Amino acid sequence: MHYLDNAATARVLPEAAEAAVRAMCEGYGNPSSLHQMGRAAARLLEDCRQTVATAMGCLPEETCFTSCGTESANIALRGAAHLHRHKKGHIITTAIEHAATLETVKALEQQGFRVTRLAPDGHGHITADTLAGALTEDTVLLSCQLVNNELGTVQPVAALGALLKERCPGALFHIDAVQGLARLRLTPAQWRCDLMSVSGHKIGAPKGVGALYIKKGLRLPPLTTGGGQERAIRPGTEPLPAIAAFAKACEIRMAHLDADNAHVQALAAYLRERAAAALPYSGFSVPGDVPHIQSIVVDGCKSEVMLRILSDEGVCVSAGSACSKGRQSAVLTAIGLPRAQSDCTLRVSFCPENTREDVDAFVAAVQKGAAMLRPSRPLQHHRAE
Numbered sequence: 001m002h003y004l005d006n007a008a009t010a011r012v013l014p015e016a017a018e019a020a021v022r023a024m025c026e027g028y029g030n031p032s033s034l035h036q037m038g039r040a041a042a043r044l045l046e047d048c049r050q051t052v053a054t055a056m057g058c059l060p061e062e063t064c065f066t067s068c069g070t071e072s073a074n075i076a077l078r079g080a081a082h083l084h085r086h087k088k089g090h091i092i093t094t095a096i097e098h099a100a101t102l103e104t105v106k107a108l109e110q111q112g113f114r115v116t117r118l119a120p121d122g123h124g125h126i127t128a129d130t131l132a133g134a135l136t137e138d139t140v141l142l143s144c145q146l147v148n149n150e151l152g153t154v155q156p157v158a159a160l161g162a163l164l165k166e167r168c169p170g171a172l173f174h175i176d177a178v179q180g181l182a183r184l185r186l187t188p189a190q191w192r193c194d195l196m197s198v199s200g201h202k203i204g205a206p207k208g209v210g211a212l213y214i215k216k217g218l219r220l221p222p223l224t225t226g227g228g229q230e231r232a233i234r235p236g237t238e239p240l241p242a243i244a245a246f247a248k249a250c251e252i253r254m255a256h257l258d259a260d261n262a263h264v265q266a267l268a269a270y271l272r273e274r275a276a277a278a279l280p281y282s283g284f285s286v287p288g289d290v291p292h293i294q295s296i297v298v299d300g301c302k303s304e305v306m307l308r309i310l311s312d313e314g315v316c317v318s319a320g321s322a323c324s325k326g327r328q329s330a331v332l333t334a335i336g337l338p339r340a341q342s343d344c345t346l347r348v349s350f351c352p353e354n355t356r357e358d359v360d361a362f363v364a365a366v367q368k369g370a371a372m373l374r375p376s377r378p379l380q381h382h383r384a385e
Contacts, residue, residue: 002315002361006202007149007179007293007349013204013252016245020206023241031238032229041240048240048247055250056177056198056213057186064212064230065243069178070100072197072212073143075234077104079220080141080172080195081113088112089140094126095119095334096151100197101143101176102330114138123286124153124335128163139168146186147179150331150347151286152293154184161192172218178202178210182253183261183290188213195220200246203253204351209242253352260352265291267350267359274363281370285337285345294348295332297341298366300374306346309372313365315358318347 003011023044029037031045046060053063066072081091093105095117102117109115116134118126126144142164144155161173174195177186181198188196196213200206214220214233226235253260268291275282275296285295298306303319310317319329332342348362 002358004348004350004354004358004362005316005318006351006354007347008318009201009207010204010351011353012201012206012245013249015252016205016248019248020241020245023244027240027244031240032227044244045238045240048243051247052211052243052250055182055186055254056188056196056211058188058196058213059216062213062216064214064233065238065246066197066210066212066230066234067208067239068201068210069098069176069197069199070210071234072199072210073098073100073174073176074104075212075220075223076174076195076197076214077101077108077141077143078223079233080174081108081111082221083172084113084140087138087140088114089138090114090116090136091141091143092116092118092131092134092139093143094145094155096124096148096331097143097145098149098176098178101145105143113140118144120153120335122336124148124151124331126155126160128156128159131160131163132167135164135167137168139164139171141172141174143174143176145176145179146184147177147290147293148331149179149293150329151295151335152179152288152290153286154180154289157191157193165192179290179293182250182257183292185257188215194218200242200249204249205246206242209239209246211246256352261291263352264350264354267291267354267356268294270356271296271348271359271362274359278363279366279370281374282366285332285341286335292350294350295345296348297337297345298370299341299344301344301366301370302373303344303346305373306344306366306369309369310346310362310365313361313368315362315365317349317362319345 029041031042049060053060091113172194175193177196178199182203194215198211200209229235281299283297
C-alpha cells in the first residue's frame with residue numbers, strides 16, 4: 001500500500017501508540033482524583049501539556065486540550081463571537097478556509113454578525129492589502145489558515161496580525177494551524193495571534209485529540225458545561241491516552257523537523273520531476289509553499305474516477321479536503337481554476353515516512369488510469385506551475 005493522503009490523516013507513530021497504551025494500562029487514573037493514581041495521571045497530563053505547548057510555540061497555561069481541530073476552531077470562533085455578542089460586529093475570514101471555520105462563521109452570520117470572506121490571489125494567498133480593504137471600525141475577529149489544506153499555500157499571518165492589531169486593536173485573531181503543526185515553527189505571539197487551533201492525527205497521533213492556544217489573559221466562555229477540566233473551557237475527563245500519544249508525536253516530529261522537511265521537500269521535487277517526464281497531460285494547480293501538500297491536475301481524468309483506479313492499484317490520495325466528501329472544491333474555485341481542471345485535481349500529501357517508491361507507484365497508477373480515461377485525447381494546455 002502506498003499511502004499519500006497524510007493531509008487527511010497520518011499513520012499513528014508506533015511510539016505514540018505505545019504512549020497511549022501505557023496511559024491506558026498503567027497510568028489509568030483520573031487526573032482529577034486526589035489519590036496516588038490520580039496525582040500520577042495529573043503529572044502526566046501536565047508533562048504532555050508542556051510538550052504540546054512547546055510544539056505550538058506557546059506556554060503550557062495557554063494550551064487547552066480538545067478532541068480535534070474542528071472543536072478547537074469552534075471553541076475559538078464561537079467564544080470570540082460570544083465576547084462581542086451584544087455588539088454583533090464584523091467577522092473576517094477567507095474563502096479558502098477549512099469547513100470547520102467556514103461553517104462556524106456561517107452559523108455566526110445567521111446570528112447577526114456581518115461576515116466578509118476574503119478572496120485569495122491566483123496562487124491561494126491572502127494579501128495584507130486585501131485585508132486592509134476589508135477592515136472596518138466594528139471588526140471584532142479575523143480567522144485564517146496558516147497552511148491551506150488543499151494547496152499547501154502559507155498565509156502571511158505575521159503581516160495580517162500586525163495590520164489587524166494596528167487598525168482594530170480590540171479585534172481577536174484566530175489561526176487554523178492544523179496543517180502547519182510540526183511542519184512549520186509556530187510563533188503565535190510573534191504573529192499577534194490570540195487563538196490557534198491544531199490537531200493530533202495529522203502528525204502521527206490518534207484521531208480524537210487536538211489543542212487550542214488561548215493567549216494568556218484571554219478568557220473564553222465554554223461551549224459545554226460540566227467539571228472544571230481544562231480551566232472549564234473544555235470540561236470533561238481528559239482523554240489522557242490520546243493526549244499522551246499526541247505529546248509523543250509532537251516530541252518526535254519536532255526533534256526531526258528540519259530533516260523531515262528536507263526529506264519531504266525532496267519527495268515533492270521528485271514528484272514534479274516524474275510528473276513532467278511521465279505525465280505530460282498533468283500540471284500543478286499552484287506552486288505551493290510547503291512541500292507536504294501537492295495539488296496536481298490530470299487533464300481529462302475526473303478525479304472521482306481516478307481515485308478508484310488509484311485505490312485499486314494500492315495508491316491512496318484524495319481529491320481535496322477529506323471533510324468535503326466529494327463536493328466541488330471551493331478552494332480551487334476561489335483561486336480561479338476552471339471547473340474542467342478542478343474536476344481533475346488530485347491532492348498528494350506526504351509524511352516523513354514516504355519514499356520515492358510511493359511516488360513511483362503514484363505515477364504508474366496515474367499512467368494506467370489515464371490510458372483508460374483519455375486514450376486518444378489530445379494534450380490540453382492548462383494552468384500548471
